[in-house]
Amino acid sequence: MAALALEVKDITIAYSGMAVVRELSLEVDPGQAIVILGANGAGKSTLLRAIVGLLPTSGGTVSLFGDDVTKASTAKRARKGLAFMSEQGIFPSLSVKENLQLGAMTNRNRSFDAGLETVLALFPELGGRLNEPAGSLSGGQRKMVGIAKCVIAQPSLLIMDEPSAGLSPKFVSEVVETLITLHSDGMTLLVAEQNVEFLKFAQTAVVLEGGYVRFNGPVAELSNNKTLHDAFFGIESIQEI
Numbered sequence: 001m002a003a004l005a006l007e008v009k010d011i012t013i014a015y016s017g018m019a020v021v022r023e024l025s026l027e028v029d030p031g032q033a034i035v036i037l038g039a040n041g042a043g044k045s046t047l048l049r050a051i052v053g054l055l056p057t058s059g060g061t062v063s064l065f066g067d068d069v070t071k072a073s074t075a076k077r078a079r080k081g082l083a084f085m086s087e088q089g090i091f092p093s094l095s096v097k098e099n100l101q102l103g104a105m106t107n108r109n110r111s112f113d114a115g116l117e118t119v120l121a122l123f124p125e126l127g128g129r130l131n132e133p134a135g136s137l138s139g140g141q142r143k144m145v146g147i148a149k150c151v152i153a154q155p156s157l158l159i160m161d162e163p164s165a166g167l168s169p170k171f172v173s174e175v176v177e178t179l180i181t182l183h184s185d186g187m188t189l190l191v192a193e194q195n196v197e198f199l200k201f202a203q204t205a206v207v208l209e210g211g212y213v214r215f216n217g218p219v220a221e222l223s224n225n226k227t228l229h230d231a232f233f234g235i236e237s238i239q240e241i
């Protein structure tokens, strides 16, 4: 049986000794798409930053493709095929091309030109902007650069923190369509979001509340669970479940 793309086992993550993610476990199969939902402060960014190695854990383990990476550097995790798009996602003072070159560096087995061709097929409008500072692009185009910067290295697992942040509904739909394309081409995705439109490409939803997993199951089950659904949309308290 193929190893899990990601296995998070009982991890606890704390800031100044205060745990904000508590004994959390999560599994992602190769080829799977999971969306992590949760209100502001639920712990989504904290969890993702620990998975990619930007935050230390104070308990539990993180494994990528069968290897324990709990103590590994972010660079080592990237070499194992992990790419991370933070909310910011790009270096604004660098050109679009330089951003893409940085992204491509994590996969030395693939030429930059081959990767560039792939991402320009996905985002043709970036073709005419390659030499412009990424920060001079619109919010939607910057997001395209952020995604392209991750995808150019052909990661085995793409982790994204709130790709919809700061985007108009039109661009949110475009990002969702892009993720549908990437996923149908076989990319494994773990995406933290507050926008339920992102459930369109996911098989599994994980709902976080106060650093705990409140739901982990099929998207259809989440949609059919009125209490959970209403609670997530803030209509009723999740405590009533």
Ligand SMILES: Nc1ncnc2c1ncn2[C@@H]1O[C@H](COP(=O)(O)OP(=O)(O)OP(=O)(O)O)[C@@H](O)[C@H]1O
Pocket: 015, 020, 038, 039, 040, 041, 042, 043, 044, 045, 046, 047, 194
């Ligand atoms: N650098 C930090 N130092 C101390 N506490 C932090 C820090 N970053 C986040 N926290 C706290 O950890 C908790 C989880 O925050 P986190 O940013 O992970 O939530 P989130 O679900 O990503 O929220 P949002 O959707 O608003 O980004 C919050 O209570 C937050 O105040």
